[in-house]
Amino acid sequence: MSERPNEAGLRRDALLERLALFGLGSPALLLVLVAMVLPVGWLFWLSFLGDDGTFSLEHYQRMLAEPSYRRTFATTFQVSFLTTAICILLGYPLAYVLAQLPQRIANLCMIGVLLPFWTSLLVRTYAWLVLLQRQGLINQWGIELGLWSEPLTLVHNLNGTLIGMVHIMLPFLILPVYASMRAIDRDFIKAAANLGAGPVAAFWKVFLPLSLPGLFGGALIVFILCLGFYVTPAVLGGGRVIMVSNRIATDIELFFNWGAASALGVVLLALTLLLLWGASRIVRLDRVLGAGH
Amino acid sequence: MARGAALPITIRQVTKTYGRIHALDHVDLDIQSGEFLTLLGPSGSGKTTLLMVLAGFTRPDHGSLRFGEDEVIRRPPHKRDVGMVFQNYALFPHMDVAGNVGFPLRLRGVPRAEAERRIEAALDLVQLGGYGGRRVDQLSGGQRQRVALARAIVFEPRILLMDEPLSALDKQLRERMQIELRRLHDRLGMTTVYVTHDQREALTMSDRIAVIQGGGIMQLDTPRRIYEQPANRFVAEFIGESSFLPVERDGAGFRYGAHILRIAAPPPEADGHLLMVRPERLRLVAADEPGEDNHFPATVEDVVYQGDSVLVQAVLADGIRIAVRTAPTADAVPVEGAAVTLALSPADTVVIADR
Numbered sequence: 001m002s003e004r005p006n007e008a009g010l011r012r013d014a015l016l017e018r019l020a021l022f023g024l025g026s027p028a029l030l031l032v033l034v035a036m037v038l039p040v041g042w043l044f045w046l047s048f049l050g051d052d053g054t055f056s057l058e059h060y061q062r063m064l065a066e067p068s069y070r071r072t073f074a075t076t077f078q079v080s081f082l083t084t085a086i087c088i089l090l091g092y093p094l095a096y097v098l099a100q101l102p103q104r105i106a107n108l109c110m111i112g113v114l115l116p117f118w119t120s121l122l123v124r125t126y127a128w129l130v131l132l133q134r135q136g137l138i139n140q141w142g143i144e145l146g147l148w149s150e151p152l153t154l155v156h157n158l159n160g161t162l163i164g165m166v167h168i169m170l171p172f173l174i175l176p177v178y179a180s181m182r183a184i185d186r187d188f189i190k191a192a193a194n195l196g197a198g199p200v201a202a203f204w205k206v207f208l209p210l211s212l213p214g215l216f217g218g219a220l221i222v223f224i225l226c227l228g229f230y231v232t233p234a235v236l237g238g239g240r241v242i243m244v245s246n247r248i249a250t251d252i253e254l255f256f257n258w259g260a261a262s263a264l265g266v267v268l269l270a271l272t273l274l275l276l277w278g279a280s281r282i283v284r285l286d287r288v289l290g291a292g293h
Numbered sequence: 294m295a296r297g298a299a300l301p302i303t304i305r306q307v308t309k310t311y312g313r314i315h316a317l318d319h320v321d322l323d324i325q326s327g328e329f330l331t332l333l334g335p336s337g338s339g340k341t342t343l344l345m346v347l348a349g350f351t352r353p354d355h356g357s358l359r360f361g362e363d364e365v366i367r368r369p370p371h372k373r374d375v376g377m378v379f380q381n382y383a384l385f386p387h388m389d390v391a392g393n394v395g396f397p398l399r400l401r402g403v404p405r406a407e408a409e410r411r412i413e414a415a416l417d418l419v420q421l422g423g424y425g426g427r428r429v430d431q432l433s434g435g436q437r438q439r440v441a442l443a444r445a446i447v448f449e450p451r452i453l454l455m456d457e458p459l460s461a462l463d464k465q466l467r468e469r470m471q472i473e474l475r476r477l478h479d480r481l482g483m484t485t486v487y488v489t490h491d492q493r494e495a496l497t498m499s500d501r502i503a504v505i506q507g508g509g510i511m512q513l514d515t516p517r518r519i520y521e522q523p524a525n526r527f528v529a530e531f532i533g534e535s536s537f538l539p540v541e542r543d544g545a546g547f548r549y550g551a552h553i554l555r556i557a558a559p560p561p562e563a564d565g566h567l568l569m570v571r572p573e574r575l576r577l578v579a580a581d582e583p584g585e586d587n588h589f590p591a592t593v594e595d596v597v598y599q600g601d602s603v604l605v606q607a608v609l610a611d612g613i614r615i616a617v618r619t620a621p622t623a624d625a626v627p628v629e630g631a632a633v634t635l636a637l638s639p640a641d642t643v644v645i646a647d648r
Contacts (some may be wrong), residue, residue, distance in 0.1 A: 190350055191383035193370040195397035195444065202371075205396075209387045 040269075047262035059263035069247075069264075076243040076268075079158070079233065080226035083165045084173075087222050090166065091173040092215060098174075099181035113174050121168060125235045128164045129155060132236070156238025164232040172225060173218040180214020181207075220279050224272055244268045299327040299484045300361040300451040302347070307356030307366075309342055309508075316342040317353065318508035324486060329478050331487045331495040334505035335531065341456060343505070344488045348454055349373050360452060375452040376445030376483075380460060382437045384429045390416070390440050391425030397448040415447040416440075418477065435466050442474075446481060453478075453485045459494065471497045492532045496520065504528050520571075522558065525646045529569045536615040538568040540644060547644055550611060554587055557639040565647030572604065572618040574641040577627060578634050586636040591615065593631045607633060 050056030063069045094113075098106045116124060131137050132155035139151040154160055184207065192202040230245035237246075244264055251261040302324040309317040316339045324330045332340040345351035346358065349370035358366040365373055384393050391412050398408040416422050419439035424432075432440065438458060445453060458474075459467045475498045478485050489495055495502050496516040504511040504519065504527075512524040523529035526537065540547040540554065547554045549568055560566065580590070591607035594614070603626050605617040617635060619625055627633050 185381070185383065187379050187381060187383040188385060190348075190370070191377070191379055191385070192396075193350075194348055194373075194375070194377045196371050196374070196400040196448070197396075198369075198371050201400060206385060206387075210385075 043258075043262040044266055046258050047266050049259050051257075051259070059260045060267075062260065063263060063267065072242050072244055072247045073267075075241060076227060079161060079165065079229075079241060079243060080223050082162055083169055083226045084219050084223045086162065086166045087169050087173040088215065088219060091170055091218070092177055095174045095177040095181055098178050099184075110178075113171055116167065117171055121231060124168065125164050125232050128160065128167065128236060132160050132163065155236055157240050158237070160236035160238070161233045161241045164236045165226060165229060168232065169222045169225065172221050176218040176221070177211065177214045180217075181211050184210045216279075216282070220276075224275065227268060227272055299482050301326040302452065302484060302486070303357070303359040304343075304347075305357040305359075307343070307346055307353050307358065309339075309346065309351060309353045315339075315508040317346070317356075320356070320508070320510060322503060322510060322513070324484060327482045327484055329475065329485045329487065329498060329500045331489060331499040331502045332505055333489060333492060333495040333502050333531075335490060338505045339508040340488050340490075340505045342508075344454055344456055344486060347452075347486060348375060348377050374448075374450050375454055376448070376450035377454040378438075378441045378445050378456065378458040380457045382441040382458075384437055384440055384444070386429055388429070389425065390421070390427045390429065390432070393429065393440060394425070394444045394447050396444065401448060411447055412443075415443040418446070419443045434462050435470065438462065438470065442477070446477075446483070451483055453481075453483045455485065455487045457489055458487075460489075460491070467494070468497075474498065496532070504531065506531075521641075522643060523569065523645055525648050526567060526569075527648075529645055534572050534616060534618075536570045536572070536613075537647075538570065538609070538613060538615070539647075540566050540568045542566065549589075552587065552589075554642055554644070555585055555639040556642045556644060558643065560644035566644050567647045569643045569645050570615060570637060571641070572616040573602075574637060575615070575617045576636045577605075577617065577619055577625065578636040580634045582634070582636065584636075586638050587642055589615070589635045589637070591633055591635055593627045593629055593633055596626060596629055607635065 047059055048055055048057070050058050098109055098113075101109065129136075133139070134151040134153070136154070138154060142148050143151070154163070188206055188210065189202055192206040193199075197205060228245055229243060230249065233241045233243045234246055234249075244267075248261045248264050251257045251264065302322075304320055304322040304324075307317050307320045308315065318339075320339075320343060322343075332343055334340040342351055346353050346356075349365075349368060353366070356366060357364060360373070360375075385396065388396065391409075394412045394415055395408050398411060403411070412425060413422065416424055419442050421436060421439050421443065424436070424440075429437065429440070438461075441458070455474075459470050462470060471494055487495075487498065496519075499516055501513060501515055502519050503513045504524075506527055512519060512528050514522075514524075519528065520533055523532065529535050529537075538549050540549045543553060546556060547560065547566060547568070554568065576586075578586075578588070580588070582588075589609055591609050593605060594608050595606040597604045597606075598621060601621070602618045603621045605619060605627060607615050607617055609615055615635065
């Protein structure tokens with residue numbers, strides 16, 4: 001009675017299907033291997049080679065010993081943190097307004113938000129340089145309107161770096177926040193009102209908690225992208241804002257020290273992965289609490 | 294929970310237009326204190342708009358709305374103090390069951406100990422005692438529905454609004470919840486306004502039904518009167534099955550073809566008239582059966598077995614099709630092509646306006 005007709009054929013079909021899927025994925029896998037894993041692995045290897053070409057931890061030891069390296073990492077995290085915080089303060093209210101608008105108008109406004117995306121990062125950074133310098137448009141207008149009398153130092157320092165980075169990073173925050181706000185069923189807000197919550201209470205107790213997954217995701221993307229920033233601090237920081245990427249560039253361009261540069265890259269990568277790991281734990285916790293749906 | 298703490302609702306001349314479409318067209322409606330009133334109508338009829346006006350989510354163009362003696366038409370939703378069960382329940386996903394049910398109590402500053410007692414009492418009332426710690430996404434559809442109900446009544450509102458609360462449940466659960474909701478209403482006694490497009494649900498639960506179409510109330514009556522004496526063809530077609538025969542005025546009465554109808558209730562004063570026939574009120578009889586019933590000779594066209602009954606499609610002499618529902622007992626079921634006589638008692642002979 002226990003016949004098993006076509007068993008071998010059906011099993012073969014299942015195997016072929018799996019192979020076909022693997023075949024589709026293999027070019028991308030190969031690219032990641034050649035362009036990502038191998039170079040990163042090579043740099044990882046270099047970071048453990050001393051100046052005499054033998055195995056050594058000297059690059060890591062130097063990083064711990066020299067205060068200038070610690071300052072570089074502190075600056076990197078400070079700039080990233082401030083940029084993220086300013087992006088949240090500017091981006092969340094803007095996303096909120098967009099999410100309240102009718103879909104068609106919101107889409108039009110979204111083009112405005114995304115416009116910087118389609119302009120070269122270098123162009124935007126140099127444009128800020130023109131606007132912010134001592135004789136720039138903003139200082140000219142500020143003085144002519146009598147808002148301040150002496151030209152403000154808006155660039156070649158932390159201010160300029162933050163202005164430029166916030167401008168570049170803002171869409172990365174607004175997009176996920178806007179998406180999570182759009183996904184909030186309006187009936188939740190109606191239910192909150194019906195149960196006695198005024199507009200302010202409904203926002204703090206219902207809307208904000210439901211938009212947190214998007215805010216968290218957006219802030220994480222912004223922070224991690226900031227960690228690796230190079231062009232903007234280089235141009236708008238005027239040598240006063242030295243982030244890890246700038247330090248790496250100096251190590252290679254000035255000192256041809258690939259080992260030191262690689263060690264910096266490895267530490268930055270490790271810190272980023274640590275951050276992602278920590279974040280993933282919080283997000284999972286979030287889902288347990290029921291907000292991350 | 295307090296009993297008999299209900300408020301009457303008075304709606305006057307409420308109008309809402311979207312562009313040139315009248316979602317609500319000068320609606321007048323008096324809902325009595327403690328009544329279970331259903332707004333019944335097809336989608337786009339304005340029934341939901343009216344409920345949203347009651348809750349304060351839709352601002353009408355003009356009109357008056359009173360809860361008891363208070364004019365509330367300009368009062369924002371969070372100050373109206375009405376409970377509402379939403380179609381998709383709208384349970385907050387970032388709170389557990391107790392958090393959801395306790396939400397209106399926290400907003401009202403109810404002390405923690407009393408709040409906990411009232412949350413548990415409300416959950417007991419909907420037979421979910423001990424579920425306070427559950428996450429919303431751990432609940433079945435029926436359980437979510439009950440939590441939504443508990444949340445809507447825990448702060449003892451004097452008016453309860455329900456927007457198609459059972460439409461997402463499967464048929465068996467829906468029928469059980471209909472009885473349960475009605476029983477709960479009888480126990481709590483709050484004025485309840487219920488929106489549905491399901492005519493059977495409306496008939497099952499309501500004290501009175503307001504049939505709504507085109508932004509206006511077509512008929513406001515008890516379920517029995519709505520079913521047996523519909524005001525017009527729209528109401529008759531929307532509620533239950535029916536066939537319509539054109540009739541003409543003949544002196545004080547009406548005739549269908551040459552047959553003078555024997556009618557128990559006086560028909561409405563209108564220009565066009567129809568005889569409304571409910572399939573289950575027709576009987577298959579012998580052609581020479583004596584009595585007061587109106588008789589219609591017909592030919593059987595189609596016989597469909599439906600389990601609890603048999604639906605017979607017959608054609609009258611003038612070619613009009615008429616449906617007859619009969620018991621599925623073997624000797625009562627006619628065969629296709631047979632000549633039959635349909636009998637309708639004078640009480641079931643209802644002439645309605647044709648509009």
